[in-house]
Amino acid sequence: MTDDVLPITPKTAFSRKRDRAGYDRRDIYSILDASVLCHVAFMFDGAPFVLPTAYCRYGDNLIVHGAVNGRLFQSLADGREASVCVTLLDGLVLSRRAFHHSMNYRSVVLFGQFEAIEDPDMKNEVLNALVDHIIPGRCSDDIIPNTRNELAATAVLAMPIVEASAKVRSGPPRDKEEDMDQPVWAGVVPMRTVYGMPEVDPETRSDVRLPDYLRHLTTGQ
Amino acid sequence: MTDDVLPITPKTAFSRKRDRAGYDRRDIYSILDASVLCHVAFMFDGAPFVLPTAYCRYGDNLIVHGAVNGRLFQSLADGREASVCVTLLDGLVLSRRAFHHSMNYRSVVLFGQFEAIEDPDMKNEVLNALVDHIIPGRCSDDIIPNTRNELAATAVLAMPIVEASAKVRSGPPRDKEEDMDQPVWAGVVPMRTVYGMPEVDPETRSDVRLPDYLRHLTTGQ
Numbered sequence: 001m002t003d004d005v006l007p008i009t010p011k012t013a014f015s016r017k018r019d020r021a022g023y024d025r026r027d028i029y030s031i032l033d034a035s036v037l038c039h040v041a042f043m044f045d046g047a048p049f050v051l052p053t054a055y056c057r058y059g060d061n062l063i064v065h066g067a068v069n070g071r072l073f074q075s076l077a078d079g080r081e082a083s084v085c086v087t088l089l090d091g092l093v094l095s096r097r098a099f100h101h102s103m104n105y106r107s108v109v110l111f112g113q114f115e116a117i118e119d120p121d122m123k124n125e126v127l128n129a130l131v132d133h134i135i136p137g138r139c140s141d142d143i144i145p146n147t148r149n150e151l152a153a154t155a156v157l158a159m160p161i162v163e164a165s166a167k168v169r170s171g172p173p174r175d176k177e178e179d180m181d182q183p184v185w186a187g188v189v190p191m192r193t194v195y196g197m198p199e200v201d202p203e204t205r206s207d208v209r210l211p212d213y214l215r216h217l218t219t220g221q
Numbered sequence: 222m223t224d225d226v227l228p229i230t231p232k233t234a235f236s237r238k239r240d241r242a243g244y245d246r247r248d249i250y251s252i253l254d255a256s257v258l259c260h261v262a263f264m265f266d267g268a269p270f271v272l273p274t275a276y277c278r279y280g281d282n283l284i285v286h287g288a289v290n291g292r293l294f295q296s297l298a299d300g301r302e303a304s305v306c307v308t309l310l311d312g313l314v315l316s317r318r319a320f321h322h323s324m325n326y327r328s329v330v331l332f333g334q335f336e337a338i339e340d341p342d343m344k345n346e347v348l349n350a351l352v353d354h355i356i357p358g359r360c361s362d363d364i365i366p367n368t369r370n371e372l373a374a375t376a377v378l379a380m381p382i383v384e385a386s387a388k389v390r391s392g393p394p395r396d397k398e399e400d401m402d403q404p405v406w407a408g409v410v411p412m413r414t415v416y417g418m419p420e421v422d423p424e425t426r427s428d429v430r431l432p433d434y435l436r437h438l439t440t441g442q
Contacts, residue, residue, distance in 0.1 A: 204406060
């Protein structure tokens with residue numbers, strides 16, 4: 001990973017609350033690597049669209065994938081402008097004053113264009129990285145690999161991470177001094193996304209046991 | 222709530238996987254009412270932007286709010302086209318075949334225009350509804366209410382829910398018949414967002430105890 005700071009552009013400059021903004025590639029990547037879901041915005045027939053999709057970071061690119069005949073991927077593959085957002089909610093911030101209620105979060109917004117990866121071997125490698133980003137260890141196990149036909153039916157798109165910013169709020173509520181003595185509960189209610197116990201498909205072959213990587217996914221939280 | 226079905230439009234028609242699509246207002250509202258975070262897409266200086274923000278449903282409108290001098294709200298208040306997405310991740314779907322890996326989710330995508338609510342009393346009512354959507358019961362407690370100046374500094378925007386679709390995937394993996402006997406763990410790893418124990422601001426007045434509505438928020442999950 002290049003340990004640098006992304007340039008501030010008209011799109012990534014903050015109009016307010018600049019103390020929450022970040023442009024360090026390292027910080028941006030740590031947020032991207034902590035989630036599995038992004039929201040992609042693009043223009044379609046003259047109107048903005050936003051759609052959710054799984055993603056991973058692969059080197060200095062953000063990767064999304066989907067059916068080659070789907071609207072999202074047909075639209076994005078032509079190199080039109082896009083924006084991608086990843087948001088992690090960390091807590092509800094309960095201030096004494098209604099006006100100062102907030103949330104703790106880490107988010108990244110990226111701008112740029114996607115480019116389709118066409119080489120089947122590269123597609124396969126990136127798709128495996130996507131599975132392993134979402135379920136670390138899954139691909140090194142023995143899932144049935146992608147065939148050439150499956151690779152041909154899958155659009156794999158990469159957006160170089162060159163124009164992006166992070167935005168982070170953390171910590172307790174910040175009320176005005178004159179409000180501190182009001183009889184109101186103030187503090188933070190933490191939020192996080194957790195995994196439940198894996199629910200095996202009853203048709204799974206009887207000699208197959210719960211893999212270690214799934215045990216780790218649900219106990220390490 | 223009107224118990225009707227939204228019309229399928231060119232924007233909300235699904236190009237594929239139509240079995241996952243839904244247009245019942247009731248289904249759309251149940252998804253909107255289950256989350257607190259949306260992603261809003263709009264055009265700004267000729268390029269698409271997507272930003273995260275808190276929201277609530279208020280009657281047949283989706284409500285967002287923010288600083289009147291913020292980019293998101295200055296841009297949206299002029300009635301330009303926007304798209305809003307709410308996504309709840311319910312699980313990772315692990316199929317035998319890499320190609321059939323998926324996620325369980327419930328999502329809604331809306332299209333339309335926001336309109337600014339200008340009347341201070343209506344703004345106040347809608348902002349209180351927003352707080353109570355995110356932390357049920359918080360507003361009926363004694364938080365310090367919005368002042369006229371605070372209301373003037375806050376943009377409250379409403380998008381009528383008229384063009385929208387829901388998309389839902391649930392249940393186990395669906396592998397091909399010929400793959401069912403492969404020695405691969407298949408099933409679902411459930412995901413959900415949970416609240417942790419409330420962390421009181423140490424400067425909270427000593428006679429203030431944890432309110433019941435926060436106890437319910439964290440134990441009812």
